[in-house]
Amino acid sequence: MATMADVARHADVSVKTVSNVLSGHPHVRDATRDRVLAAVAALGYEINVTARIFRSGRSGVVGLAVPELGQPYFGELADEILSAARSHGLQVLIEPTGFTREGELAALRVPRRGLVDGLIFSPAALVQSDSHLLDSLDYPLVLLGEQMFSPSVDHVTMRNIDGARAATDLLLDAGRRHIAVIGMLHAETAGSASLRYTGYQQALEARGIEVDTRLLGWSDEAWHRANGARAMADVLDSGVPVDGVVAFNDALAIGAMYELQSRGLAIPQDVGVVGFDDIEDSRYSVPTLTTVDPGRREIAHVAVDILRRRMQERLDPGATDRAPVLYLAGMRIVERESTPRRTG
Amino acid sequence: MATMADVARHADVSVKTVSNVLSGHPHVRDATRDRVLAAVAALGYEINVTARIFRSGRSGVVGLAVPELGQPYFGELADEILSAARSHGLQVLIEPTGFTREGELAALRVPRRGLVDGLIFSPAALVQSDSHLLDSLDYPLVLLGEQMFSPSVDHVTMRNIDGARAATDLLLDAGRRHIAVIGMLHAETAGSASLRYTGYQQALEARGIEVDTRLLGWSDEAWHRANGARAMADVLDSGVPVDGVVAFNDALAIGAMYELQSRGLAIPQDVGVVGFDDIEDSRYSVPTLTTVDPGRREIAHVAVDILRRRMQERLDPGATDRAPVLYLAGMRIVERESTPRRTG
DNA sequence: GCGACCAGTGTGAACGCTCACACGCCCGCA
DNA sequence: TGCGGGCGTGTGAGCGTTCACACTGGTCGC
Structure with a gap:
């Protein structure tokens, strides 16, 4: 298989020049560049990625x-x-x-x-006390998700509280006053369930409405459809009136919708339902x-951007490391059929 | 950061010996190995993966x-x-x-x-006529899925026909005789839809039952829940009696179940439903x-095994390339609540 | 007791690229 | 005309590992 040296010989330039052309070095005369590219094409040369990675110390791969x-x-x-990334x-x-x-x-x-x-x-299993593990890492790291770990690490997270609050407000705006919550967790203290519950609480509080504990639907950590149906059933069975549902993720919401409909309740006429995550299923x-x-797309792009910047920083020695970033993605309600139009 | 040479010096052996120890070469005396490992530990040495990949030509990464x-x-x-793979x-x-x-x-x-x-x-977009693209590749390749491309390439596929036939048989065994199909495609000729339809046909034929075209529910390529509901509605609206449903994937089946239940039909009492894929949702x-x-787990493991074998073959020059493999994973019906017990 | 053989280890040469540095050349300015 | 500077290109030195091969010393068979 052809090497850079072969290309150089063929194009009558030095290996370095071939390297310059192939890695996009700006200061190459057009004629030279063309000659090199012609030689590359003629020999069917493809750069040996592993050699480049080895020598340059950069792989272009992120985990x-x-x-x-x-x-x-x-x-x-x-x-x-x-x-x-691509x-x-x-x-x-x-x-x-x-x-x-x-x-x-691992x-x-x-x-x-x-x-x-x-x-x-x-992270999903690490807890607050593992923070120190993240401090001593010698490579660029960006954390995703709702939990805050070490303040010395970049975080890109979603607006859990705001999202749940907006979801609740949407139903309140439509005049709903008996809003169930689906996906309460017993175990967790700082994860998305408790944050989303906080958002729910805040929305009610802002209107002077008390939380009715009969409206809280409990689940285990697996936020699956069946758990949503079961939690919804529990709430309905308690006899409390329900005219709205805030589910902590979309699968729970879909399960809850099933349960509501199988009891003859119309969505959104009788009960409005809001999920969380905007997964494809919800469409x-x-x-x-x-x-x-929750801004999944934005989270992805920002995370990659921050990571790239950190990777850049470790290359040019001049750059002083910027302070850790805490980025909150823009959250947005996607209104579809399961909720009533706002009445103001 | 420590290199192999540092370790060698520290352990008073040659670089080669360190390399031998680290790459699991069998002929190393225990005492030597221990000395090397001690040196590794003492220096906090970690092998430079990129150098190893570069030199050995193997990355240990599969696409x-x-x-x-x-x-x-x-x-x-x-x-x-x-x-x-892991x-x-x-x-x-x-x-x-x-x-x-x-x-x-790409x-x-x-x-x-x-x-x-x-x-x-x-592959999902390549077609039969692209076969030749796969012949000239100079790296190990394993194809997944139902379509057969070049016979010179290893395939690990699922039993589409058998699966659909077994699904249909399950309903036939329970005495169902009006079995709808959900997920028919107009466009495709050799993909999973047509193969699965073949299985359906075969099952009916074996019992001397004619295919009733009113029972065929059409969809576009996106086998989503909503399409399942729509196709189911089309079939029911045609007025044909329905006591069973074979859906070409689980999302379609879930959509179909929704439509059936919203019309007051009980599953499985009135209509039995079978999906395809065994995704988590179906549980x-x-x-x-x-x-x-369809044996997803088996497909994954076999594909990785075949790939490993091919990767091995290109290393030891002695090994003659084995003939291309066509592996069909074991298919299996997972009976849950949506189908009646077989009546024999 | 001699050579064949093998486990165990060392030697030196790559692998193909990038990097630091050097060098010539041309352009513009004084 | 002289000179600085940047553009364009070349030179040579590795990067850290593995590989082919060479070597040593002991064991075994006859």
Whole structure:
């Protein structure tokens, strides 16, 4: 297989010039560039990526550690990150952590001296007290998700409180006053469930409405459709009137909608339903689901951008490291059929 | 940062010996190995992966080209492949092709001289006439999915015909005689839709039952829930009696179930429903969905194994390339609540 | 007791590229 | 005319590892 030296010989230039042309060095005469490219084409030369990585110390590969791709939210997030990365010529190595602590620790180890320039990490099993693990890492790292770890690490997160509050407000604006919550967790203290619940609380409080605990639908960590149906059933069975539902994710919402409809309740006429995440499913449910778009696309793009900037910083020695970023993606309600039009 | 030479000096051996120890070469005396490992620990040495890749020509990374991770089937497939690869110490670089021809062609180009040792490729946009593109590739390639391309390439596929036939038989065995099909495609000729339809046909034929075209529910390529509901509605609106449904994937089945239930039909008492793919959703739908498990897990593991074998073959020059493999994964019906018990 | 053989280790040469540096050349300005 | 500076290109030195091969010393068979 042809090497750079072969191309250089063929184009009658030095190896360095070939390298310059191929890595986009600006100061190459057009005629020279053309000669080199012609030689490349003639020999069917393709650059040896591994040699370039080895010598330059940069692989152009970033790691992505997420719990599980089978979950639509993470699958779609991965798609976004892959496309953002690709638009900058970066490849992505995905490391599923399986919701386990060991998996997440392993993902943190991978990049060391490896073929990965940086890591985008969506933690699910690490807890606050693991913060220190993130401080001593010698590679660029961007954290995704709602939990705040070490303040010395860049975070790109979503507006959980605002999102849940907006979802609740949407129903309140339409005159709904008996709004159930689907997806309450017993165990968690700082994750998305409690933050989203806080948003719900704030919305009610702002209107002087008391939280009715009978409206709280509990689930376990697996926010699946069946749990949504079950929690919805529990709430309805308590006899409390319900005219709205805020579900902590879309799968729960779809399950809740099933339960409501199987009891003859009309959506949105009798009960309005709002989900969270804006996964593809919510566009295809019946009725289609109003949901909170947490800015997944934005999160992906910003995370990749921040990571790129950090990767850049470690290259030019002049650049002083900027302070850690805490970026909150723009949240947005996507109104579909499952909620009534606002009445003001 | 420490290099192998530092370790060698510290352990008082040659660089080669350190290399031997670190790459698991068997002929190293225990005492020597211990000394080397002690030196490694003392210096906090970690091997430079990129140098190793460069020199050895192997990266330990395999590519995975799938249309889209956001689709549960592919997300779950990717999880399986990642875990299979990881159990052999391989990393996976995912290349989403976005259901486009260009995306798929790009994915085929990536591994050339790159940091990927081989490719697992699930084509969705390439057609039969693109076969020749796959013949001239100079890296190990395993194709996934139902379509047969070049006979010179390894394929790991699912039993589409058998699966659909078994799904249909399940309903026939329970005495159902008016079985609708959800997911018929106008455009396609050799893909999973037509193969699955063939299975349906065969099952009816074996019992001497004519296909009633009013029972065929048409969709576009996007096998989403809403299309399932729509196709189901079309069939029901035609006035034909229906006591069973074979849907070409689980999302379609869930949509169909919604439509049936909203018309007051009980599942499985009035209508039995079978899906295809066994995605996580089918375990959480209401009722839970009987479906065809196409052997996704097996497909993933076998694909990785075949790829590893091919990667091995190109290393030891002695090995003659084995003939291309066509592997059909074991298909299996997963009976859940949406189908009646067989009456024999 | 001699050579064949093999485990165990060392030597030196790549692998193909990028990087720091050097050098010539041309342009513009004094 | 002289000179500085930047553009365009070349030179040579590695980057850290693995690989082919060479070597040593002991074991085994006859």
